[in-house]
Amino acid sequence: MITIRPFRDEDAQTLSAIYRRAVQELGPKKYGSEQVAVWAGLEPSPARFTEIMNDGRCGLVAVDDSDQVVAFGDFERDGHIGFLYASPDVAGTGVVATLYAALEAKAKSQDVGKLYSEASELAKSFLLKQGFTVVERRDFEVNGVPIHNFAVEKRLRAPR
């Protein structure tokens, strides 16, 4: 059974490991090998994940029966989603949809007006199914390697 709970500092190492496996095993479904390599190079260390997840944002994890993290995501106070990553063991199973539903519910309870992100091809496919729309495609370079993602957003309430 999958449970959603807040990030804890002892999860940090698993977050780095999931990031690595997600990029290396799921990334190649939509990106070339050079692109996957530069993306993998952006992996936050466990210490960095501890900092990031404790900076005031909402960081949630999906855990299995053994309280092992299998997916994680976040949103900052302004609704920016910085991370949405799943272990390849659970990608495509609906676990991330459960995680996302919890993130959205929390954002609504905090009166966040919209959720938005710079989504990979994989995250774009997933988030479109959650009611997001694409604002624009973004093409850029990391270490000289051209790569792209998509600015996506979902309004949660009417703007004030």
Ligand SMILES: CC(C)(COP(=O)(O)OP(=O)(O)OC[C@H]1O[C@@H](n2cnc3c(N)ncnc32)[C@H](O)[C@@H]1OP(=O)(O)O)[C@@H](O)C(=O)NCCC(=O)NCCS
């Ligand atoms: C983004 C992510 C969390 C979505 O979770 P998920 O459980 O894979 O979500 P979905 O099942 O809806 O899959 C999303 C897309 O990923 C691809 N995908 C996922 N699992 C796949 C698999 N086993 N085989 C082929 N494609 C797969 C598909 O393109 C799918 O879109 P589609 O259903 O329109 O074909 C997950 O794919 C992931 O961790 N990706 C790698 C990291 C990443 O891109 N994070 C976002 C950074 S901005």
